[in-house]
Amino acid sequence: MAKRVSLSGNEAVAQAMRQINPDVVAAFPITPSTEIPQYFSQFVANGQVTTEFVPVESEHSAMSACIGAAAAGGRVMTATSANGLALMWEMLYIAASSRLPITLAAVNRALSGPINIHNDHSDTMGARDSGWIQLYGENAQEAYDNFIMAVKIGEHPDVQLPVMDCFDGFITSHAVENLEMLEDEEVKAFVGENRVAPYALIGQEPVSMGPLDLPPYYFEHKRQQAEAMKNAKRVILEVAAEFEKLTGRKYGLFEEYRMEDAEAAIVILNSSAGTAKAVVDSLRAEGKKVGLIKIRVFRPFPAEELAEALSKVKAVAVMDKADSFSAAGGPVFTEVRSAMYGRADGKIVVSYIYGLGGRDVTTNQIEKVYNDLFSAIETGKYEVYNYVGVRE
The missing domain is CATH 3.40.50.920 (Rossmann fold)
Structure with missing residues (x-):
């Protein structure tokens, strides 16, 4: 049964992460998304999750670690903003083209320069053609709901793409609002206890992965990636319908x-x-x-x-x-x-x-x-x- 709580957008997304209990979270702090991994690291330290938390030296490294963990078959998450997303640029494309359903909380902030820590959408708009699914939310409730749905969307066998949960820095990330949180068991049942990876570096049928893709195959792989994005539209609506049955909250495109x-x-x-x-x-x-x-x-x-x-x-x-x-x-x-x-x-x-x-x-x-x-x-x-x- 849902419970009424008062949380900021960052707290709400961190709680969604806790409820999902991913295998790996790799992150580097940057305003205004810093609170998400900060809150989540407390859940790790308190033993509330079994997640491997990886503090790294940059956002490029954060996405690199996420790619490695997702390629191994893990359920993987991170958070960033603005210049941090820009530093991930190369790895965003690799995550998407490798068909790895990583979930990223993208807390929207103006992209330098001049340097500015406040909200606009230049960061995620700059990444709009990187191959990631992008969901946008008006408030803390939508940031929380979208993050939970993002996991199920990205991991769907017809999709297998990474997903950004985008919401406004400070305006949503730091403002405290009333919202409805699902019970932990409901979230786990909705997304599934573990990611089912159709292919991975490790497991019973391991595959090798690498970034080199020469002319005989590159075009075909990009075509498959584009088809997955087309499939995502249908899957987003299917997941939203399932979420509405659970919560009563209706979402569309x-x-x-x-x-x-x-x-x-x-x-x-x-x-x-x-x-x-x-x-x-x-x-x-x-x-x-x-x-x-x-x-x-x-x-x-x-x-x-x-x-x-x-x-x-x-x-x-x-x-x-x-x-x-x-x-x-x-x-x-x-x-x-x-x-x-x-x-x-x-x-x-x-x-x-x-x-x-x-x-x-x-x-x-x-x-x-x-x-x-x-x-x-x-x-x-x-x-x-x-x-x-x-x-x-």
């Missing part, structure tokens, strides 16, 4: 908020969705037909489903807490606009960059985005590439 008759909509990620929902409610009270879509699954990208959800609106603003420096819009914007092309044509689709380096986003700023959309609908005039909340 994204959340639609008051979209039933919306003319203007915002697409957004993570904690800012909570602020935007308040604006939606306020504008709805004034009779304005506005809605919101909060993307939960960014990899694999739910292109067809998102296009269908946006097919009846007149204008869409995609709000990115990262800039792609493409001179054409933010990373989520380009994905959304591409998804709509040929499926939901004739819409106004614009990009808004906001909140970089932890800059606050206010309800007034989000209300302005909606007002801009209505102005674009009325006049047909708009800028595609915009910034909100910055001194020009």
Whole structure:
């Protein structure tokens, strides 16, 4: 039976780790994810888990240790942020291409430089094409739930891919919220006591693994990896349905908020969705037909489903807490606009960059985005590439 607790996002994810009791956790501290391995190391020291905890000298080493442990057939986890994720870059690709279902708590933080320890999404957006599944969560409850589901998703025989559980640094990681925690036995039953590895370095039928893959086979292996990512979309929904039966909490590829008759909509990620929902409610009270879509699954990208959800609106603003420096819009914007092309044509689709380096986003700023959309609908005039909340 679920129990009501008050925890920060980092504490909630550390508790999920404890409940799962992985074989190996290898980690190196970096703000704002440091608390996750710190809390978990206490569980190890207290004998609450049987996990082998590996303190390493860098994040590159942390992911390297995770790859080795996962290749040996173990259930493996870690946590990092920002520059730490960037230092893992090479190993992120190796983990994914080796088809190793490692679970990573990615606590979103601005990527240097200049150095900044506050929240935006430049770290995980930079890793969006590394081959990892990416789940995003609005609050501590979703960070906890997504982490548990991530294990089951990544280990599914049709997937066998690593998964990032992404949530906002400080805003979610350090803020204490009320949430429902499952009983330890429920979590263990949901994910399974042990990982079942279809292949491993050790065991009854050991295989050898290595990073060298020359032209005769490399392309085919990448094709298999791409197919696994396609399979992940189905598996994510299957795991979510099973989780809903256990908890009553429903998860999809994204959340639609008051979209039933919306003319203007915002697409957004993570904690800012909570602020935007308040604006939606306020504008709805004034009779304005506005809605919101909060993307939960960014990899694999739910292109067809998102296009269908946006097919009846007149204008869409995609709000990115990262800039792609493409001179054409933010990373989520380009994905959304591409998804709509040929499926939901004739819409106004614009990009808004906001909140970089932890800059606050206010309800007034989000209300302005909606007002801009209505102005674009009325006049047909708009800028595609915009910034909100910055001194020009």
